[in-house]
Amino acid sequence: MRYLPLSDADRSQMLQVVGAKSIDDLFVDVPKAARLDGLIQGLPLHASELDVERHMGALSKKNMVAGDVPFFLGCGAYRHHVPASVDHIIQRGEFLTSYTPYQPEIAQGTLQVLFEFQTQVARLFGCDIANASMYDGSTACWEAILMAGRITRRDKAILSSGLHPHYVSVCNTMAKFTGDTLETSTPNLSAETDADRIIAAIDDETSAVVVQYPDILGRVVDLAPIAEAAHAKGALLIAVVTEPVALGLIRSPGEMGADIVVGEGQSIGVGLQFGGPYVGLFACAEKFVRQMPGRLVGQTVDAEGKRGFVLTLSTREQHIRREKATSNICTSSVLCALAFTAHLTLLGEKGLRQLAHLNHARACEVADRLAAIPGVSVVNDGFFNEFTLKLPVEARPAVHALVEKGVLGGVSLGRLYPDAPGLQNGLIIAVTETVTDEDVDAFAAALKEVVR
Amino acid sequence: MTVNPSGWRPTSPEKLDDSGSETVTGNRALMLEEPLLFERGRLDQTGVDIPEVKTTPARRVGGLERNRDIGLPGLSEPEAVRHYTRLSRQNYAIDLGLFPLGSCTMKHNPRLNEKVARMPGFADVHPLQPQETVQGALQVVSELAFWLLDLTGMYGVAMSPKAGAHGELCGLLCIRSALEARGDEREVVLVPESAHGTNPATAAFAGYRVENIPANKAGRVDLDALKARLGPDVAAVMITNPNTCGLFEPDMIAISEAVHAAGAFVYCDGANFNAIVGKVRPGDLGIDAMHINLHKTFSTPHGGGGPGSGPVVLSEALAPFGPLPFVAKMPDGSYKLVEEENAGEEHHASSFGRMVAFHGQMGMFSRALAYILSHGADGLKQVAEDAVLNANYVLRSLQDVLDAPFAKGGPCMHEAIFSDRGFAEGLSTIDLAKALIDEGFHPMTMYFPLVVHGAMLVEPTETESKAALDEFIAAMRSIAQRAKAGDESLKAAPVYAPRRRLDETLAARKPVLVYRDPAQAEAAE
Numbered sequence: 001m002r003y004l005p006l007s008d009a010d011r012s013q014m015l016q017v018v019g020a021k022s023i024d025d026l027f028v029d030v031p032k033a034a035r036l037d038g039l040i041q042g043l044p045l046h047a048s049e050l051d052v053e054r055h056m057g058a059l060s061k062k063n064m065v066a067g068d069v070p071f072f073l074g075c076g077a078y079r080h081h082v083p084a085s086v087d088h089i090i091q092r093g094e095f096l097t098s099y100t101p102y103q104p105e106i107a108q109g110t111l112q113v114l115f116e117f118q119t120q121v122a123r124l125f126g127c128d129i130a131n132a133s134m135y136d137g138s139t140a141c142w143e144a145i146l147m148a149g150r151i152t153r154r155d156k157a158i159l160s161s162g163l164h165p166h167y168v169s170v171c172n173t174m175a176k177f178t179g180d181t182l183e184t185s186t187p188n189l190s191a192e193t194d195a196d197r198i199i200a201a202i203d204d205e206t207s208a209v210v211v212q213y214p215d216i217l218g219r220v221v222d223l224a225p226i227a228e229a230a231h232a233k234g235a236l237l238i239a240v241v242t243e244p245v246a247l248g249l250i251r252s253p254g255e256m257g258a259d260i261v262v263g264e265g266q267s268i269g270v271g272l273q274f275g276g277p278y279v280g281l282f283a284c285a286e287k288f289v290r291q292m293p294g295r296l297v298g299q300t301v302d303a304e305g306k307r308g309f310v311l312t313l314s315t316r317e318q319h320i321r322r323e324k325a326t327s328n329i330c331t332s333s334v335l336c337a338l339a340f341t342a343h344l345t346l347l348g349e350k351g352l353r354q355l356a357h358l359n360h361a362r363a364c365e366v367a368d369r370l371a372a373i374p375g376v377s378v379v380n381d382g383f384f385n386e387f388t389l390k391l392p393v394e395a396r397p398a399v400h401a402l403v404e405k406g407v408l409g410g411v412s413l414g415r416l417y418p419d420a421p422g423l424q425n426g427l428i429i430a431v432t433e434t435v436t437d438e439d440v441d442a443f444a445a446a447l448k449e450v451v452r
Numbered sequence: 453m454t455v456n457p458s459g460w461r462p463t464s465p466e467k468l469d470d471s472g473s474e475t476v477t478g479n480r481a482l483m484l485e486e487p488l489l490f491e492r493g494r495l496d497q498t499g500v501d502i503p504e505v506k507t508t509p510a511r512r513v514g515g516l517e518r519n520r521d522i523g524l525p526g527l528s529e530p531e532a533v534r535h536y537t538r539l540s541r542q543n544y545a546i547d548l549g550l551f552p553l554g555s556c557t558m559k560h561n562p563r564l565n566e567k568v569a570r571m572p573g574f575a576d577v578h579p580l581q582p583q584e585t586v587q588g589a590l591q592v593v594s595e596l597a598f599w600l601l602d603l604t605g606m607y608g609v610a611m612s613p614k615a616g617a618h619g620e621l622c623g624l625l626c627i628r629s630a631l632e633a634r635g636d637e638r639e640v641v642l643v644p645e646s647a648h649g650t651n652p653a654t655a656a657f658a659g660y661r662v663e664n665i666p667a668n669k670a671g672r673v674d675l676d677a678l679k680a681r682l683g684p685d686v687a688a689v690m691i692t693n694p695n696t697c698g699l700f701e702p703d704m705i706a707i708s709e710a711v712h713a714a715g716a717f718v719y720c721d722g723a724n725f726n727a728i729v730g731k732v733r734p735g736d737l738g739i740d741a742m743h744i745n746l747h748k749t750f751s752t753p754h755g756g757g758g759p760g761s762g763p764v765v766l767s768e769a770l771a772p773f774g775p776l777p778f779v780a781k782m783p784d785g786s787y788k789l790v791e792e793e794n795a796g797e798e799h800h801a802s803s804f805g806r807m808v809a810f811h812g813q814m815g816m817f818s819r820a821l822a823y824i825l826s827h828g829a830d831g832l833k834q835v836a837e838d839a840v841l842n843a844n845y846v847l848r849s850l851q852d853v854l855d856a857p858f859a860k861g862g863p864c865m866h867e868a869i870f871s872d873r874g875f876a877e878g879l880s881t882i883d884l885a886k887a888l889i890d891e892g893f894h895p896m897t898m899y900f901p902l903v904v905h906g907a908m909l910v911e912p913t914e915t916e917s918k919a920a921l922d923e924f925i926a927a928m929r930s931i932a933q934r935a936k937a938g939d940e941s942l943k944a945a946p947v948y949a950p951r952r953r954l955d956e957t958l959a960a961r962k963p964v965l966v967y968r969d970p971a972q973a974e975a976a977e
Contacts, residue, residue, distance in 0.1 A: 001831045005917035018844045023837045026863040029700035034736040039829040046828035060573030062588025073578040093547030094540035100757035105949040109543035110756035116489045119966040123523040129965045135614035138809035166809035173805035177659045220514045250516045274589045275579030275810025277759030300959035303952035312959040318653035323662040328653035331615040335755025348526010351498035361505040382514030411580045418793040
């Protein structure tokens, strides 16, 4: 077996040193009644690299690959071009096969990367500080609500109807068990967001308001009035960013007064991967640092006075505080954070702005093109690279009909909100730099036929 | 003497006095210092060529255009590749040597897994694509789920948890849902004092009060103390098996029976499943829920702190409460994602709900499936046996120089535990650990579990050769003897690492968590 270095001769020699007659002597503590006599049933015997690659290759071919067809899906996962060097960097064995940096003298690589990541995330979100990653955007969102509860000592949060419905579901699941009260609602298929409704709903018991920016329909809402209203009542504004590339073009939530900004980092550096692994981003004002969940990397010096980095403020964390920790998170998403930070370093300010500009320009073109199809209209006034169409027919079957024509044409609101009758004709379209003119032609032609 | 036209001369090393020699750059040959990105990059530099925007459309962003710099310096591609390559070389990794971090199962990460995960049908599909376009991806999830059930003898499996602690949360939420469904409000979760910190933290996260149960002298759960504490207020007992002392709980079946008799559930922390995979099935031990760290037992890379993946296997009593979504295999051979809208028709209406956006760690599923198929039934059994043999070999090769508190009681499982008893005054586990760094090894887990004084938890894993173990043992023996003899130079270790010991107190007292430009930092002072 290619992954096992011990030979039979090694094994018998080692058993001798150990003082065991057979390997089973080492499993004496396992109750005999439960011990397996032979091999696990059902599972085939070991297989060669070639055979396994063939099997997995066959499964891979049973999927419609985004890069092979006109592709317009977003909703919290975006298809951007990732430079080849990013994948090279994350496959360096020293990054790929290292552990959480518990021994800082021999983990400065990961630690410095995370310090740079924290700085980039904080600047991108317009916040003072950021942590060294969470699992993904949805779990980061719930952690932010919990954190706001600890800070305000209140347990009632208002979730905007523009928040990704999966994020809402995750928060609802968790709130059932923690006893937090969440006020949620479904969006309207209109250009107007629910900002006014939210502002009116904030009261003295509100711990936080959670607003996605841009929101699930792609709308871009000014967060400043919401922040102001929240602060007036002693509540916090949590902003959720699922498409961080947008922040190359539009202003950051932190600038507009958000206290905690969380997000999904997938769209920078990390591929679609059918939904995971992704990387949760988490930033906030410095005064809240001791209430933050997750790992933090800090700068310090070594015994010779040289600059170095360490995991710090661990007294917030489970391995020290156990049941009093701010979160139970341990392993997070460091390799994806590396992909994010490497891609963002390659882009830089200049590249990110160009990329964001290009995405927006392409989305504007496509929106105009699709709105020209009879019966189809664009719901949004404002958007970044994602907008919602109102079709003259139900969007969910339309998406399947588009697949028949070889087009992956967006996410239907029916898939996300099956129980909301008013949303069934909504179709969310994301347009990134990967979309070609031919893709747009094919999509427009197919959609025209499907809605006829 | 012949003339060498190239000017080349063979070097002949001389004994030099190199004390105090510092280089101008701070580099030491292959050990290269690397400044921060923010000290090297520029806002107008980029390593990506973005096509020009053909037309300048009217911006439609609701008047929220960015009106100031973000402050993100960029690097050209060669500079970026060099920046990260230089940083990578300041890391220790399994690819470089033995990484015996107890409870972390730092085994070799096969590169086939990396190749498979990058196949376009897995890497380049969107989670919300229509299901008819992702049948192969759903089949990967389904096949992996099937083999995890086969290996554990359990009834159902929740695939979506993102890592071990997230899996613990999933298991406890199933337990709480099952109890609530029968109208049984319980508020306490019992956790052995030797448990991973995530166990009590998760129990608290799930809304439970945590109480400790003590260990006996043999390093196991004290069955009598446990039985005495069980009662109608206890929802669950969280057991790690093999436990964090590297020992199997021989009373596991009796523990499960006692817990079930009290109307509670058994949660097993599966972090140490590597020791028993293919040897015993948790389902045969009375366990109700157990997470499996794919990034431990099933070789997906740890990546410096994740991503992981923590599927949770469930007993028949808990499976109906498992989270959404999950993948169901239909009678016609197709695969279906069961989500909120169709949970009822798939007999899963009592699910506690969704834990994550989308469906879980697909990139880890394809890797873990490739690993399971590579090893097969025979290989996985051999994995457990070699992991246990390697740990016992280390235990018996060191027990004469290091205190091994449980060695007299019999063999260990996949990890060997030692204490710092017998070290000279002033020297402790950390000094031995840092000296190991100078010898070219990653240290073991230190000061955990708390039940052993100055604990050193050594988990070599099955992917270490006997030669690698012998080298490690020789280094450990030498350092242990120095520690016992009171060799104060251990306090200076590591000497040869990229950094000497770091000031963690300073880092926590005056936290610097982001880079500030020097002028900015000065202003903040």
